[in-house]
Amino acid sequence: MAGNTEGREVLPDKLEDARQAGGKNSNRCTLILTEGDSSKALAMSGLTSDKRDFYGVYPITGKVLNVRKASPAQINRNKFIQDLKKILKLELQKEYTDTSSLRYGRVILMTDQDDDGTHMSGLLINLFSFLWPSLLKLPSSFLIDFVTPLIKVTHETKEAKTFSSLREFKEWKEKDKAHATEWSVKFYKGLGSSTVEEGMLYFNQIDIHVREFVWEGDADGEAINIAFGGDPEKRKEWIRKYNQVDSLPGPRGNKITYKEFVNNELVLFTIANLQRSIPTIFDGLKSGERKIIFTAFKIDLTELTPLDEFSSLVSQHSAYHHSRKCISNVIIRMAQDFIGRNNVNLFEPSGQFGTSASGGKDAANERYLHTKLKPVARVLFPKADDDLLEYNLEYGRKLEPTRYFPIIPLVLLNGAKGIGSGFSTFIPQYNPRDVIANIRRGIKCEEMEPMVPWYRDFEGEIKKTGEGVYTSYGKCHDVNDNTVQISVLPIGLWTDDYKKILHALKANNGDPLIEDVSVHNDGTSMVFNVILSKKHKKEARREGYLKKFKLEKNITTTNMHLLMDEMIKKYHTPEEIIKDFYPHRLELYEDRKEKMALALTREIEELQRKIQFLKDVDRGVILVVGRLKSEIIKELKSGDEKFLELSLTMDQCIELEKELAEKNQEVGHLNSSSAESMYEEDLKKFESMLSESEDLNSRKRGMMALSCQRTVKPKKTQ
DNA sequence: CTGAAGGCTAC
DNA sequence: TCTCGTAGCCTTCAG
Numbered sequence: 001m002a003g004n005t006e007g008r009e010v011l012p013d014k015l016e017d018a019r020q021a022g023g024k025n026s027n028r029c030t031l032i033l034t035e036g037d038s039s040k041a042l043a044m045s046g047l048t049s050d051k052r053d054f055y056g057v058y059p060i061t062g063k064v065l066n067v068r069k070a071s072p073a074q075i076n077r078n079k080f081i082q083d084l085k086k087i088l089k090l091e092l093q094k095e096y097t098d099t100s101s102l103r104y105g106r107v108i109l110m111t112d113q114d115d116d117g118t119h120m121s122g123l124l125i126n127l128f129s130f131l132w133p134s135l136l137k138l139p140s141s142f143l144i145d146f147v148t149p150l151i152k153v154t155h156e157t158k159e160a161k162t163f164s165s166l167r168e169f170k171e172w173k174e175k176d177k178a179h180a181t182e183w184s185v186k187f188y189k190g191l192g193s194s195t196v197e198e199g200m201l202y203f204n205q206i207d208i209h210v211r212e213f214v215w216e217g218d219a220d221g222e223a224i225n226i227a228f229g230g231d232p233e234k235r236k237e238w239i240r241k242y243n244q245v246d247s248l249p250g251p252r253g254n255k256i257t258y259k260e261f262v263n264n265e266l267v268l269f270t271i272a273n274l275q276r277s278i279p280t281i282f283d284g285l286k287s288g289e290r291k292i293i294f295t296a297f298k299i300d301l302t303e304l305t306p307l308d309e310f311s312s313l314v315s316q317h318s319a320y321h322h323s324r325k326c327i328s329n330v331i332i333r334m335a336q337d338f339i340g341r342n343n344v345n346l347f348e349p350s351g352q353f354g355t356s357a358s359g360g361k362d363a364a365n366e367r368y369l370h371t372k373l374k375p376v377a378r379v380l381f382p383k384a385d386d387d388l389l390e391y392n393l394e395y396g397r398k399l400e401p402t403r404y405f406p407i408i409p410l411v412l413l414n415g416a417k418g419i420g421s422g423f424s425t426f427i428p429q430y431n432p433r434d435v436i437a438n439i440r441r442g443i444k445c446e447e448m449e450p451m452v453p454w455y456r457d458f459e460g461e462i463k464k465t466g467e468g469v470y471t472s473y474g475k476c477h478d479v480n481d482n483t484v485q486i487s488v489l490p491i492g493l494w495t496d497d498y499k500k501i502l503h504a505l506k507a508n509n510g511d512p513l514i515e516d517v518s519v520h521n522d523g524t525s526m527v528f529n530v531i532l533s534k535k536h537k538k539e540a541r542r543e544g545y546l547k548k549f550k551l552e553k554n555i556t557t558t559n560m561h562l563l564m565d566e567m568i569k570k571y572h573t574p575e576e577i578i579k580d581f582y583p584h585r586l587e588l589y590e591d592r593k594e595k596m597a598l599a600l601t602r603e604i605e606e607l608q609r610k611i612q613f614l615k616d617v618d619r620g621v622i623l624v625v626g627r628l629k630s631e632i633i634k635e636l637k638s639g640d641e642k643f644l645e646l647s648l649t650m651d652q653c654i655e656l657e658k659e660l661a662e663k664n665q666e667v668g669h670l671n672s673s674s675a676e677s678m679y680e681e682d683l684k685k686f687e688s689m690l691s692e693s694e695d696l697n698s699r700k701r702g703m704m705a706l707s708c709q710r711t712v713k714p715k716k717t718q
Numbered sequence: 719c720t721g722a723a724g725g726c727t728a729c
Numbered sequence: 730t731c732t733c734g735t736a737g738c739c740t741t742c743a744g
Contacts, residue, residue: 035729036729060729061729061735062728062729062733062734062735062736063728063729063735063736064735064736065734065735065736066735066736066737069736069737071721078734078735079734080734080735112729116728116729117729119728119729119736120729123735123736232737232738232739235737273728273736273737276727276728277727277728277737286726288727288728322727322728322729323727323728323729326727326728327727329726330726330727333726359724359725365730365731417725417726418725418726418727418737418738419725419726419727419736419737419738419739420727420737420738421736421737421738422737423737424725424737424738425738425739426725426738426739426740492724492725497724553741554740554741556739556740558739558740559738559739559740
């Protein structure tokens with residue numbers, strides 16, 4: 001009667017097993033895999049007691065292992081796969097011709113209706129298709145997609161309709177454009193926000209909320225292999241192809257082939273993944289960073305504010321839908337200013353935002369941190385641009401711009417690292433002055449100077465050592481015959497990691513290269529004193545300490561990808577990035593000029609009308625004295641009524657004429673200024689700000705030097 | 719030569 | 730609350 005309880009005690013704690021699972025009715029049982037614990041709760045509240053006979057629920061926490069790229073050992077030790085095997089009684093390597101030996105007859109994937117949810121479904125499909133392909137090829141679908149409505153439209157007289165994708169909704173709207181506006185539209189924000197009642201509704205009519213995955217043939221396997229296999233080149237090709245499809249997918253019933261899923265739906269995750277991981281050429285920002293900047297400008301974050309407070313404001317103002325912990329980490333990274341991080345940080349780090357001891361991983365918890373915008377932010381992103389940008393909308397609400405246009409390519413100042421689907425990116429940091437100089441050359445149609453990576457306050461050397469390869473070097477010197485002092489590490493090598501390297505050299509498999517290491521922290525930086533082993537001393541001197549002590553690190557320009565209008569573009573040099581950037585920035589000044597001219601013209605016309613009005617009053621053309629206001633208005637041109645509020649004196653007239661003269665002068669100035677000269681003004685402002693902060697830094701360093709007069713003495717050798 | 723690890727925004 | 734494990738790509742380094 002009841003399900004087979006054999007082995008039930010070893011089933012995972014988080015499983016809500018179907019009562020009939022593993023029994024003679026196991027074939028009629030369905031396992032629901034949910035994305036996260038909150039979706040499991042929704043499923044549980046929707047499944048009434050009688051349904052619990054045949055439905056089991058198991059939550060997945062986090063992303064599922066991509067088995068196609070994993071080693072057998074990794075697959076074996078993966079917790080989720082172990083659990084799944086137990087729950088379904090799956091056996092590796094087994095060919096299934098039916099599901100009779102399993103504890104459940106089919107599996108429903110209940111993932112969120114967002115891009116990451118699609119990815120989760122994809123990873124699960126990938127898992128089954130790789131480990132148990134025979135199950136997906138069974139005539140009756142083994143994998144089922146649970147589809148909750150994303151959008152619901154209601155009408156006064158007609159029956160409500162629901163859509164499970166934005167694409168379906170848009171198709172419907174296009175088809176009946178004339179009447180679409182009669183419907184009111186409701187957007188669901190995903191599984192997490194569904195109510196218990198909605199959960200019940202989904203499971204009462206489960207048939208209209210599911211979609212079967214169908215295996216048609218080899219093309220399905222091939223599509224999955226391209227999306228999840230070990231060949232990124234194939235993936236790049238796939239993304240390029242499906243990123244620009246304007247044709248909509250075929251009819252959407254209650255079935256979908258794996259190939260359709262991959263090419264029409266999974267590709268949307270891929271694009272979202274690129275947009276959050278790879279900056280645009282225009283503003284050098286990833287989507288999350290853009291939301292952060294936007295919110296900081298919008299709420300005018302010029303006073304130190306607790307970081308957790310700011311990050312929750314970002315969620316509200318920019319409709320950031322991911323975890324707040326995540327956005328806090330991004331803000332922390334944007335505010336960090338230790339050597340090797342940002343050349344121009346836009347946010348003030350107040351509190352322990354992390355150090356070069358561990359590349360910033362030692363930052364304090366967000367509740368101990370404060371931040372605010374640095375003044376340079378509004379110099380790089382001028383306020384005057386705000387009206388010229390294009391903004392994203394969500395449910396009709398204005399959000400952050402689709403892209404900003406800082407005055408110089410931010411991505412070259414602060415660099416970029418990111419890992420997306422199909423593409424990753426690495427862009428080194430450069431000297432703002434070099435970038436400015438090259439922009440000026442570009443505008444004057446002169447050849448640009450090749451730039452070498454530059455990191456603020458880095459005292460080591462960086463030079464070109466190959467095609468697309470630059471090497472940064474640490475610094476060290478002999479203190480005495482036995483001791484070498486290492487005072488500077490190459491870019492990207494953190495002191496904690498370097499300690500490990502030195503200890504490895506000390507051990508060196510029983511043949512020590514160095515005898516001893518001592519580490520000194522002088523408050524701002526680390527200094528290592530290394531005692532050379534007698535045996536290797538000569539060799540170390542001959543081959544060079546930098547090489548011997550691993551004080552060289554490469555910085556490559558071979559993987560520079562940026563987004564440009566939703567397409568990935570590869571750059572080979574930083575100068576190429578500048579060339580793609582500054583013409584757009586110049587165009588923005590043309591826009592700005594046009595807009596300012598229009599506003600000025602309006603103001604001048606208004607002034608002229610006011611002056612004319614006052615003159616007419618003065619000459620008696622308009623009679624004012626001793627009359628009712630309503631009488632006078634009848635004789636006035638429409639729009640002139642408000643001029644009655646003016647003080648009707650010649651003093652007022654003279655003042656307005658003075659104002660008019662000023663405005664006319666402004667027009668003259670505007671007409672004589674070109675986009676280029678306006679650009680130059682903004683660049684000069686940024687340059688003077690750079691000089692200010694450089695002065696400040698050198699003063700700070702001077703004070704440090706004074707207070708740290710005690711130099712670090714090497715430890716005496718015994 | 720192969721495998722692992724680091725970097726970063728997400729679940 | 731914090732830690733851990735996962736995706737995704739490319740480069741470096743250890744075995």
